[in-house]
Amino acid sequence: TCNLSTSGQRNQPGQHGDSCLQNVKPVFVSFFRGMLGCIPENHGEDMRKMSFQRCARTDKGVSAAGQVVSLKVWLIDDILEKINSHLPSHIRILGLKRVTGGFNSKNRCDARTYCYLLPTFAFAHKDRDVQDETYRLSAETLQQVNRLLACYKGTHNFHNFTSQKGPQEPSARRYILEMYCEEPFVREGLEFAVIRVKGQSFMMHQIRKMIGLAVAIVKGYASESVLERSWGTEKVDVPKAPGLGLVLERVHFERYNQRFGNDGLHEPLDWVQEEGKVAAFKEEHIYPTIISTERDEHSMAQWLSTLPVHNFSATALTAAGTGAKVPSPLEGSEGDGDTD
Secondary structure, three states: OEEEEEOHHHOOOOOOOOHHHHHHHHHHHHHHHHHHOOOOHHHOOOHHHHOOEEOOOOOOOOEEEEEEEEOOOOOOOOHHHHHHOOOOOOEEEEEEOOOOOOOOHHHHOOEEEEEEEEEHHHHOOOOOOOOOOOOOOOHHHHHHHHHHHHOOOEEEEOHHHOOOOOOOOHHHEEEEEEEEEOOOEEEOOEEEEEEEEEEOOOOOOHHHHHHHHHHHHHHOOOOOHHHHHHOOOOOEOOOOOOOOOEEEEEEEOHHHHHHHOOOOOOOOOOOHHHHHHHHHHHHHHHHHHHHHHHHHHOHHHHHHOOHHHOOOOOEHHHHHHOOOOOOOOOOOOOOOOOOO
């Protein structure tokens, strides 16, 4: 398995976030086949023969600080350095570990942790300017944010937080282990905060909608009762926060580690030794790109200006009759998490 970091905003415009991995695949093929002889010749034309699998999917423009991919290769000396020498600077292989036969990184993964970097003016009351760069998050508001985010913990029916999934579908029920907002910090005169969420798996747009609804409640556009109602059977209009700040931070293999991590043949898949390199990659490539893009494109401010058109007191079907914005049934061709 390989621990992979990518900066999604630096991929070509309009590409799906998984394109960062699609770009890596040809690099592996041409590099291993043409230079290293790390794969059989007939594997070069079909990645499935290499059992190539990524651990989690990402939306267009979404970065990954701790993606994990699994594939079959012949190990050679200095393999990481040689691979990275053929990759652009915003795509790095940070670690490599030998795993059990037939290992599949997606199926073996117990949970995924995402973080979401956003300017704190997103939590300012709706009566303030939509992009008040002087806003600073108070301790009381941060406490309110974390109280709301904690409500997501546990198993809930998240059919209103994705597309094309009904309330009766078992796969709409997802388990969230933790979700919280960290202390804010200032970059380039603008205050930001990081929201972290760990769950077993996520559906298309689920995280962005979880954050979107929490923001709408904190700003005063929606009551807290909407959160509880969104887990019911009726269709609720849930806003989707921008994808810009979303980062796949870590994937977890706890059951695998318990069984094989200390068997004397395999290393635990915890990537502890790579944490420093992951943190450095985020500081050098991911956070600066998100912050500069936010400053240039104002994606958060533009999205905040759409919140008043949502009708949080009615079901999405009723809201459609009033002209309020309702998610399209075709929305969801891109995912910020795993899809079924």
